[in-house]
Amino acid sequence: MTQDVFEIMQTTRAMRRLKPDPVPDALIVKILRAGAAAANGGNTQKWRFLVIKDGAKKQAVQRWYKKAYDEVIGPRYAASAPPPGTDATKYARQHNAVEYLTEHFHEAPVWIVVCLEDPKPNRMSGASAYPAVQNMLLAARALGLGSTLTTRHLIYEKEAEAALGLPPGVHSYAILPIGWPMGKFGPVGRGPLEAITYLDNWGEHWEGAKGG
Numbered sequence: 001m002t003q004d005v006f007e008i009m010q011t012t013r014a015m016r017r018l019k020p021d022p023v024p025d026a027l028i029v030k031i032l033r034a035g036a037a038a039a040n041g042g043n044t045q046k047w048r049f050l051v052i053k054d055g056a057k058k059q060a061v062q063r064w065y066k067k068a069y070d071e072v073i074g075p076r077y078a079a080s081a082p083p084p085g086t087d088a089t090k091y092a093r094q095h096n097a098v099e100y101l102t103e104h105f106h107e108a109p110v111w112i113v114v115c116l117e118d119p120k121p122n123r124m125s126g127a128s129a130y131p132a133v134q135n136m137l138l139a140a141r142a143l144g145l146g147s148t149l150t151t152r153h154l155i156y157e158k159e160a161e162a163a164l165g166l167p168p169g170v171h172s173y174a175i176l177p178i179g180w181p182m183g184k185f186g187p188v189g190r191g192p193l194e195a196i197t198y199l200d201n202w203g204e205h206w207e208g209a210k211g212g
């Protein structure tokens with residue numbers, strides 16, 4: 001277990017292969033507290049965190065998650081090139097893990113569904129949900145628990161939110177399946193920092209980004 005925040009950030013990978021073993025409530029509460037500590041617009045705290053352990057409810061959502069994989073995400077993975085910082089082998093591994101999570105989504109012992117009470121959601125609304133999501137992912141990692149930021153259920157938003165039982169005016173922004181990881185944490189794969197960082201003028205790479 002590590003407490004170094006920089007190491008935690010560099011090793012908070014999508015952990016898609018999770019054991020079905022139960023996770024103590026005390027750890028879930030710790031993760032939720034980390035989420036509720038996040039920045040949010042005007043500190044209005046319109047977020048609501050729906051913890052789901054009910055297998056039937058998770059499975060009802062998994063059906064839509066899988067349908068979206070079969071129709072949209074699977075074909076996209078099959079037809080796309082490896083992203084920066086990875087290679088064909090690593091990308092194929094990621095594709096396999098994505099497929100695995102698709103089949104086993106509902107078997108993660110706990111889900112946290114991050115929602116906002118906002119009848120007219122827009123891009124600004126999401127900005128009040130994702131800092132909490134990221135805090136939760138980092139907290140889970142710090143506790144040795146695996147998770148993945150997932151949003152794919154939103155391809156079938158109406159159907160999935162009905163399966164989640166969300167009332168009118170409440171929308172979901174992410175589902176975090178949480179459990180003990182089958183594999184080990186390791187460094188995330190990203191492209192070089194200098195390739196995505198400019199100094200003063202758009203397109204002018206900052207040499208300083210190579211250091212540090």
Ligand SMILES: Cc1cc2nc3c(=O)[nH]c(=O)nc-3n(C[C@H](O)[C@H](O)[C@H](O)COP(=O)(O)O)c2cc1C
Pocket residue numbers: 012013014015016094098101148149150151152153188189
């Ligand atoms: C906005 C967003 C949505 C995502 N949705 C999904 C998802 O629905 N299912 C999934 O398996 N991974 C999802 N991911 C995880 C990404 O695929 C993952 O972070 C990326 O492949 C990099 O992998 P790494 O974090 O392990 O380095 C999502 C990530 C983000 C930021």
